[in-house]
Amino acid sequence: MRTVYVNGVYLPENQAQISIFDRGFLFADAVYEVTAVLGGKLLDFEAHMARLKRSMRELDMTLPYADEDLLAIHKALVEKNDLEEGLVYLQLTRGAADRDFDFSEMTGEPGIVLFTQAKPLIASTLAQRGQKIILADDLRWGRSDIKTVQLLYSSLMKTRAKKAGADDVWLCRDGKITEGSSNNAYIVTENNEIITRELSNDILHGITRSAVLKVAKLHQMKVIERAFTIEELKSAKEAFSTSASGFVNPVVDVDGLAIGDGVPGAVSSTLREAYLTESRRTAI
Numbered sequence: 001m002r003t004v005y006v007n008g009v010y011l012p013e014n015q016a017q018i019s020i021f022d023r024g025f026l027f028a029d030a031v032y033e034v035t036a037v038l039g040g041k042l043l044d045f046e047a048h049m050a051r052l053k054r055s056m057r058e059l060d061m062t063l064p065y066a067d068e069d070l071l072a073i074h075k076a077l078v079e080k081n082d083l084e085e086g087l088v089y090l091q092l093t094r095g096a097a098d099r100d101f102d103f104s105e106m107t108g109e110p111g112i113v114l115f116t117q118a119k120p121l122i123a124s125t126l127a128q129r130g131q132k133i134i135l136a137d138d139l140r141w142g143r144s145d146i147k148t149v150q151l152l153y154s155s156l157m158k159t160r161a162k163k164a165g166a167d168d169v170w171l172c173r174d175g176k177i178t179e180g181s182s183n184n185a186y187i188v189t190e191n192n193e194i195i196t197r198e199l200s201n202d203i204l205h206g207i208t209r210s211a212v213l214k215v216a217k218l219h220q221m222k223v224i225e226r227a228f229t230i231e232e233l234k235s236a237k238e239a240f241s242t243s244a245s246g247f248v249n250p251v252v253d254v255d256g257l258a259i260g261d262g263v264p265g266a267v268s269s270t271l272r273e274a275y276l277t278e279s280r281r282t283a284i
């Protein structure tokens with residue numbers, strides 16, 4: 001049984017409790033981060049904590065923990081759960097109060113929950129065979145840059161994708177791809193240019209996105225940050241997604257149409273390896 005962390009206490013998962021009045025539960029009034037663990041070490045930890053603070057600021061929440069405290073809790077959970085490979089999930093909620101849309105009268109500190117998930121990340125079938133994706137309208141709220149637990153639309157669409165025999169869904173607005181259900185989206189053109197949507201309120205500012213774009217530039221690859229159309233995707237040489245839990249994952253099929261040769265491409269394979277080398281080097 002896992003050991004989890006809830007509001008200052010480490011305890012077995014079946015003893016962990018939060019209030020039914022918690023606003024994370026009632027209003028999806030909570031933010032989260034997911035940090036990958038390889039060889040018992042955390043990847044891109046500081047960047048995840050910086051984004052957490054930004055998400056909280058955008059929602060008028062304050063983080064009552066220093067980065068060192070959060071790092072210590074992450075490390076303690078990795079150790080207590082003998083986690084070699086997998087994820088640490090962290091959620092901060094505005095806390096519990098009698099149900100009311102207005103939270104301005106709330107006092108007290110946000111609630112905090114962390115748990116680990118053991119999972120093979122390196123030996124990924126998706127990375128080996130490539131993902132099949134379907135497209136759907138992006139009907140999420142207008143602040144997808146804030147990493148809130150308000151994930152119902154993406155969860156619903158991902159489930160539909162799975163039911164349709166695909167692996168994931170990419171979301172589209174005005175004929176252009178915004179991002180995947182839980183990852184950022186890219187294409188590679190015939191000229192080997194990597195194109196991914198520019199940062200805005202429309203997409204999550206992926207930590208892996210930022211690390212992968214840095215690595216791509218180090219490898220002299222051309223990166224263009226702009227939205228790409230569904231037609232550009234369908235005629236791309238390669239496509240791939242990035243996320244903390246998937247690293248870099250090739251896309252080989254969109255709505256039943258093969259992308260490029262219909263097998264994982266050279267650019268996404270190179271980037272996956274280069275990203276993994278770099279993030280292992282800087283893991284803590």
Ligand code: PLP
Binds near residue numbers: 205
């Ligand atoms: N976009 C969305 C909607 C996500 O949920 C995620 C990760 O959960 C990402 C992109 C990728 O972000 P990161 O690389 O920080 O995991």
